[in-house]
Amino acid sequence: MNDYIGKHIHTLDEKGRVSVPAQFRRQLPREGLFIRKGMEGSLILYPPEKWENVRDGLASLPRNIRKNRDIIREFSQYIRPVNIDGQGRITIPSDLIEISGMTHEIVFIGLLDSIELWAAQRYAGREKEQVSSLEEAIEGIEIDIY
Amino acid sequence: MNDYIGKHIHTLDEKGRVSVPAQFRRQLPREGLFIRKGMEGSLILYPPEKWENVRDGLASLPRNIRKNRDIIREFSQYIRPVNIDGQGRITIPSDLIEISGMTHEIVFIGLLDSIELWAAQRYAGREKEQVSSLEEAIEGIEIDIY
DNA sequence: TTGACAGTGGGAAATTGTGGGATAGAATTG
DNA sequence: CAATTCTATCCCACAATTTCCCACTGTCAA
Numbered sequence: 001m002n003d004y005i006g007k008h009i010h011t012l013d014e015k016g017r018v019s020v021p022a023q024f025r026r027q028l029p030r031e032g033l034f035i036r037k038g039m040e041g042s043l044i045l046y047p048p049e050k051w052e053n054v055r056d057g058l059a060s061l062p063r064n065i066r067k068n069r070d071i072i073r074e075f076s077q078y079i080r081p082v083n084i085d086g087q088g089r090i091t092i093p094s095d096l097i098e099i100s101g102m103t104h105e106i107v108f109i110g111l112l113d114s115i116e117l118w119a120a121q122r123y124a125g126r127e128k129e130q131v132s133s134l135e136e137a138i139e140g141i142e143i144d145i146y
Numbered sequence: 147m148n149d150y151i152g153k154h155i156h157t158l159d160e161k162g163r164v165s166v167p168a169q170f171r172r173q174l175p176r177e178g179l180f181i182r183k184g185m186e187g188s189l190i191l192y193p194p195e196k197w198e199n200v201r202d203g204l205a206s207l208p209r210n211i212r213k214n215r216d217i218i219r220e221f222s223q224y225i226r227p228v229n230i231d232g233q234g235r236i237t238i239p240s241d242l243i244e245i246s247g248m249t250h251e252i253v254f255i256g257l258l259d260s261i262e263l264w265a266a267q268r269y270a271g272r273e274k275e276q277v278s279s280l281e282e283a284i285e286g287i288e289i290d291i292y
Numbered sequence: 293t294t295g296a297c298a299g300t301g302g303g304a305a306a307t308t309g310t311g312g313g314a315t316a317g318a319a320t321t322g
Numbered sequence: 323c324a325a326t327t328c329t330a331t332c333c334c335a336c337a338a339t340t341t342c343c344c345a346c347t348g349t350c351a352a
Contacts, residue, residue, distance in 0.1 A: 010299075010300095011299085011300075013300070013301070013302095014301090014302095015301095015302090015340085015341095016340095017300090019298075019299050019300075021298095022297080022298060022299090034151075055149060055151075055258065058258065059258050059259070063257075066185075066186075069185060069186075069257075072257055072258070073255050073257070073262070076151050076152060076153065076255055076256050076257065076258075077152070077153040077255060078152075078153070079151050079152055080151070080152050080169075081149075081151070081152075081169070083341095085341075085342075085343095086342070086343065086344095087298095087299080087300080087342095087343090088298080088299080089299090089300090091340080091341080095153075156309070156310090157309085157310075159310070159311070159312095160311090160312095161311095161312095161329095161330085161331095163310090164309095165308075165309050165310075167308095167309095168307075168308055168309085171308095231331075231332075231333095232331095232332065232333070233308095233309080233310080233332095233333085234308075234309080235309090235310090237330080237331085
């Protein structure tokens with residue numbers, strides 16, 4: 001299983017492209033990736049295997065139920081396939097750039113099996129309201145992360 | 147398996163034609179597609195394989211039950227074959243344009259194995275009454291889509 | 293110092309979306 | 323039954339966007 005970890009900052013150019021951090025790129029294929037609207041105004045980049053899991057989850061929802069249809073529509077609305085170009089970049093669809101508030105600097109955060117992308121300003125703002133220290137946060141959970 | 151995913155907006159011309167989003171077109175054959183009246187005032191575009199499933203499902207309904215006959219009639223009434231022309235467009239039958247309220251802008255939503263088409267205004271209206279955010283909607287379901 | 297790699301910018305080429313004319317067949321009318 | 327109109331389909335054209343490719347810079351290690 002892949003481990004996408006760490007924080008990387010790259011710049012978005014006028015054509016909506018960003019370099020994928022080399023460390024992540026080494027673990028990723030050039031094709032079959034998907035990017036979508038994530039939580040709290042971020043975007044999420046899925047490697048193919050992860051995307052397949054997510055898709056299968058969605059596909060398992062019975063379509064004859066209205067709420068399920070709404071979930072699929074809502075989800076589908078902001079997800080797109082992306083490829084890595086010859087220079088190691090992805091082009092982020094313009095509507096996703098807009099809803100995530102990206103302008104120049106983009107923060108990549110590894111989430112183990114997927115990758116989160118943030119507009120730098122938005123990420124900085126969110127960081128404040130987040131649990132101030134990691135130590136404090138992990139007191140509450142039982143798993144062993146030491 | 148195909149993944150029709152994402153939202154795309156295109157315009158209907160005076161002849162009742164719309165470009166099929168290139169992303170979908172790459173996964174579709176030029177012939178053997180079907181379009182029909184869908185749920186909530188939308189239309190649904192089926193690729194051949196999906197249509198075959200749907201048709202077989204219908205065909206399996208016992209005809210000696212009145213309700214089944216009604217379902218088949220209702221279904222049959224508003225379904226048509228469509229082809230993709232040399233410019234990557236489909237012509238939407240005029241009665242389907244009418245019942246779906248299409249005028250100028252059409253929203254395409256990928257539903258994994260089929261594609262939904264909406265009159266833009268109607269889609270916008272529906273979106274409001276729909277679960278307001280994806281985050282909220284998926285809290286209730288068990289599948290892992292993160 | 294040099295070579296490899298990483299990140300960035302920009303031009304050229306291909307693709308995409310859209311409008312409109314031309315042609316052929318169906319329908320309508322005298 | 324012929325002439326005309328209408329409709330649907332095919333094809334050409336063009337603008338705009340997207341994708342592909344080449345080039346430059348800076349960093350790090352040998």
